[in-house]
Amino acid sequence: MTQVRNKATTKARPAAFSTVSPLAPKSFAHLPPLAGVRLASGEAGIRYKNRTDVVLAVFAPGTQVAGVFTKSKTASAPVDWCKANLKDGSARALVMNSGNANAFTGKAGLEGARAVAQSAAGSVGCRASEVFLASTGVIGEPLPAEKITKVLGTLAQDMSSSGWRAAAEAIMTTDTFPKLATASASIDGGKVTINGIAKGSGMIAPDMATMLAFVVTDANLPAAVLQELLADGVKGSFNAITVDSDTSTSDTLLLFATGKGGAHPAIAKAADKRLANFRTRLDGVLLDLALQVVRDGEGARKLIRIDVTGAENDTAAKRIALSIANSPLMKTAIAGSDANWGRVVMAVGKAGEKAERDRLTIRFGSQLVAEKGGRAANYDEAAATKAVSGREVDIAVDLALGKGAARVWTCDLTHGYIDINGSYRS
Amino acid sequence: MTQVRNKATTKARPAAFSTVSPLAPKSFAHLPPLAGVRLASGEAGIRYKNRTDVVLAVFAPGTQVAGVFTKSKTASAPVDWCKANLKDGSARALVMNSGNANAFTGKAGLEGARAVAQSAAGSVGCRASEVFLASTGVIGEPLPAEKITKVLGTLAQDMSSSGWRAAAEAIMTTDTFPKLATASASIDGGKVTINGIAKGSGMIAPDMATMLAFVVTDANLPAAVLQELLADGVKGSFNAITVDSDTSTSDTLLLFATGKGGAHPAIAKAADKRLANFRTRLDGVLLDLALQVVRDGEGARKLIRIDVTGAENDTAAKRIALSIANSPLMKTAIAGSDANWGRVVMAVGKAGEKAERDRLTIRFGSQLVAEKGGRAANYDEAAATKAVSGREVDIAVDLALGKGAARVWTCDLTHGYIDINGSYRS
Numbered sequence: 001m002t003q004v005r006n007k008a009t010t011k012a013r014p015a016a017f018s019t020v021s022p023l024a025p026k027s028f029a030h031l032p033p034l035a036g037v038r039l040a041s042g043e044a045g046i047r048y049k050n051r052t053d054v055v056l057a058v059f060a061p062g063t064q065v066a067g068v069f070t071k072s073k074t075a076s077a078p079v080d081w082c083k084a085n086l087k088d089g090s091a092r093a094l095v096m097n098s099g100n101a102n103a104f105t106g107k108a109g110l111e112g113a114r115a116v117a118q119s120a121a122g123s124v125g126c127r128a129s130e131v132f133l134a135s136t137g138v139i140g141e142p143l144p145a146e147k148i149t150k151v152l153g154t155l156a157q158d159m160s161s162s163g164w165r166a167a168a169e170a171i172m173t174t175d176t177f178p179k180l181a182t183a184s185a186s187i188d189g190g191k192v193t194i195n196g197i198a199k200g201s202g203m204i205a206p207d208m209a210t211m212l213a214f215v216v217t218d219a220n221l222p223a224a225v226l227q228e229l230l231a232d233g234v235k236g237s238f239n240a241i242t243v244d245s246d247t248s249t250s251d252t253l254l255l256f257a258t259g260k261g262g263a264h265p266a267i268a269k270a271a272d273k274r275l276a277n278f279r280t281r282l283d284g285v286l287l288d289l290a291l292q293v294v295r296d297g298e299g300a301r302k303l304i305r306i307d308v309t310g311a312e313n314d315t316a317a318k319r320i321a322l323s324i325a326n327s328p329l330m331k332t333a334i335a336g337s338d339a340n341w342g343r344v345v346m347a348v349g350k351a352g353e354k355a356e357r358d359r360l361t362i363r364f365g366s367q368l369v370a371e372k373g374g375r376a377a378n379y380d381e382a383a384a385t386k387a388v389s390g391r392e393v394d395i396a397v398d399l400a401l402g403k404g405a406a407r408v409w410t411c412d413l414t415h416g417y418i419d420i421n422g423s424y425r426s
Numbered sequence: 427m428t429q430v431r432n433k434a435t436t437k438a439r440p441a442a443f444s445t446v447s448p449l450a451p452k453s454f455a456h457l458p459p460l461a462g463v464r465l466a467s468g469e470a471g472i473r474y475k476n477r478t479d480v481v482l483a484v485f486a487p488g489t490q491v492a493g494v495f496t497k498s499k500t501a502s503a504p505v506d507w508c509k510a511n512l513k514d515g516s517a518r519a520l521v522m523n524s525g526n527a528n529a530f531t532g533k534a535g536l537e538g539a540r541a542v543a544q545s546a547a548g549s550v551g552c553r554a555s556e557v558f559l560a561s562t563g564v565i566g567e568p569l570p571a572e573k574i575t576k577v578l579g580t581l582a583q584d585m586s587s588s589g590w591r592a593a594a595e596a597i598m599t600t601d602t603f604p605k606l607a608t609a610s611a612s613i614d615g616g617k618v619t620i621n622g623i624a625k626g627s628g629m630i631a632p633d634m635a636t637m638l639a640f641v642v643t644d645a646n647l648p649a650a651v652l653q654e655l656l657a658d659g660v661k662g663s664f665n666a667i668t669v670d671s672d673t674s675t676s677d678t679l680l681l682f683a684t685g686k687g688g689a690h691p692a693i694a695k696a697a698d699k700r701l702a703n704f705r706t707r708l709d710g711v712l713l714d715l716a717l718q719v720v721r722d723g724e725g726a727r728k729l730i731r732i733d734v735t736g737a738e739n740d741t742a743a744k745r746i747a748l749s750i751a752n753s754p755l756m757k758t759a760i761a762g763s764d765a766n767w768g769r770v771v772m773a774v775g776k777a778g779e780k781a782e783r784d785r786l787t788i789r790f791g792s793q794l795v796a797e798k799g800g801r802a803a804n805y806d807e808a809a810a811t812k813a814v815s816g817r818e819v820d821i822a823v824d825l826a827l828g829k830g831a832a833r834v835w836t837c838d839l840t841h842g843y844i845d846i847n848g849s850y851r852s
Contacts, residue, residue, distance in 0.1 A: 074775030074783055104771040104783060106799025139768025140801055244754045249772050328670045328754070328839075329847055336848025342565025343672075345530040349500030350673035357500050357530060373532025375566055413754075418841050421755055422762025 020176045023295035023303050023391060029180040031164035031195045035218040036060035036258025039163035040155040041170040044147045047099030047137060052170035054148055056155040057094040058124050063258045065091035065132065066226035068234055070251035076103035077113040078133035079252060085129045089223025091256055092126035095133050095148070096212060098171050102135040102143040103249040112145035119149035123156035134252045136173055136199060136211045168197040171212055174420055175201045175296050181288035185281035188274040190264025192219040196285045200293040201243070213238065213253040213289055218261030219278060228270035229282055230255045237286040240408045242325050243297035244417070294409045299416025302334055303409065307396045311404030316353040318406035323351035324395065331413035334393055339384035341369040348397060359400035364388050446602045449721035449729050449817060455606040457590035457621045461644040462486035462684025465589035466581040467596040470573045473525030473563060478596035480574055482581040483520040484550050489684045491517035491558065492652035494660055496677035502529035503539040504559035505678060511555045515649025517682055518552035521559050521574070522638060524597045528561040528569040529675040538571035545575035549582035560678045562599055562625060562637045594623040597638055600846055601627045601722050607714035611707035614700040616690025618645040622711045626719040627669070639664065639679040639715055644687030645704060654696035655708055656681045663712035666834045668751050669723035670843070720835045725842025728760055729835065733822045737830030742779040744832035749777035750821065757839035760819055765810035767795040774823060785826035790814050
């Protein structure tokens, strides 16, 4: 029996990881209906029992699409499929599943992807090349494609414009909460909406920094413009977060534009000034979703923001920021509310970028902890400890060498990460 | 009261981390006296109470020295000191301490290093530039140099040729066992000995991959030859291990040659064939010490050896091997005895080096688990699980692209790592 769910469920996550992250948003965003897209979620029983694991989204004819993907050299079959079909720029459907990543599954993996796309195309009435795919879950297990194709027909009969949260829940794996974001924007007076969902918790590192994210707008924008907006937008969001420095084989971020929202003039270039508001709102949705991924980092108890300024250039700043963000010693110190700024010094030093000991300053929150090549003159252990004891910790490093700056986010490294990842497959 | 200890003590490590690693050697190497070097260890009370924390080693006149150091851009004051004084090639003394790394301590740090060197020089009767220094412990705390200088005079009065194990214990921090290795070698008929000690447990990543190691031979070799032998020897040992991908500010490996062992002809070049046996034995001592560091990796329960073959070249192989070795997801899976080879695929993919999904093979021990772009045809879950369930786990990846090969070692990532590093300073 295929059970279609378009309403939020409480069974979305595996029971083993049932504690919701303490960093979860207080309430989930309510995503309004968006002209030109309908969704349905269902139970295919791919891996999990008694929960949804498949999402079908259907788009109005004329919908344009853009995407960015993992840079892994062992990318999944759905990633290969999407990249191959993105050139055309048009999309009619999206199928997402959890429980199996269809990664490192050889020729059978590609055949499974094609079978799912063909099945969806049949139900929707489009070409298979207009169906986009995203899979998340265990790597290396053969995809049971028939379990998915078996439910697609039923899902296609039960599409809803309000299925966003159910969709966000269906793609969860070790996630402890569904990730949703929405914004409205104006393009030269035309009112449009942007809705996005994402999943991701572990195996999170740029570039890209999530397993799956799926953003839809009812604006009327060509694929080339969408692609440029997306490429710009990920720099400060999905490419600026890391949970564990491990890059997924499956990272997929797709942006669809149905063109069915408020009327606005045709826009041919991403640089068009009439897109300024839309760009800002899109960037906001991307950052919102990306930060929800970090807030749900496996075992996370603290959200850590790292600002690096004064580097030789922005690239150097980003590398130093990520060196700090990915340091297990920094992350465990923050987990223990230990103001161990020496480990920040260590992580700056190992980044390989220019740094001068005597110019470097380090702040935990507003507390200056290191300057002039040593501990700050007014160092206050109690204040420094307080600055790393809350749910959100800000670390700022200034190199005083140039104008390069970068901001990245990560979470702490706790026993929860070990618990979750020592037995993920069992 | 300064208490000099030249015998093994059971109090060498902080009580908090009192469980010896299950990967520790069954017995510790006994290091014989070595002509031209004498040692003493004592209690300076730098950080720890009721244990030794300072070592003084004194070398015969004419002793030559070589060294390799951390590549950190925020290297410690002792590292700067050693590098500056290495050019001369001659050494008369070495002072090592635990409890304080004298790193990121600004001008005061350099002054502290100089004060210790001058004090030792006074006690030994040599120039300060002939005194080498190595410090390990917390980063960023001012070095209490006077605590060290206060005990050096007493230590200089009580040197012994049998103080090796006591020295190895005095430099422990989060180490759970002292690290010692010895070998004898022959140079054109002249019998010589090589003794080495090391410390290191966390903040271990190439290059260099230990906090401190100190190797002495009584062979008669000039500094330039020692330097070349050492640079070659670290490639497959200290530069092929990683515990947590974090590179220390203090990594120091010094090689001293006293020239007081069995007589042998003068050797002017490292490539001299008469050095073949010595080189092999030296490499063995370096590898032995390096593996002891991994075996004492913070929280380690398993030693993991990773072999990568068939890469485009050796550099690519090493990068892929380290990508696997540093993956938190791989390390937690092995900790949980989970044969999750998909995470090895992920780590190969994120390394950024050429890899072809359909050519890649992965083995856990003798078990072939992945081939031809998917799970191996004869995959046996029970056998694969068994292969990752013991104290020593071998992972072999063949890329079938070229002749590049590399071998690295790491350990699993466990709750112990979090316990140790969440409260190191407290």
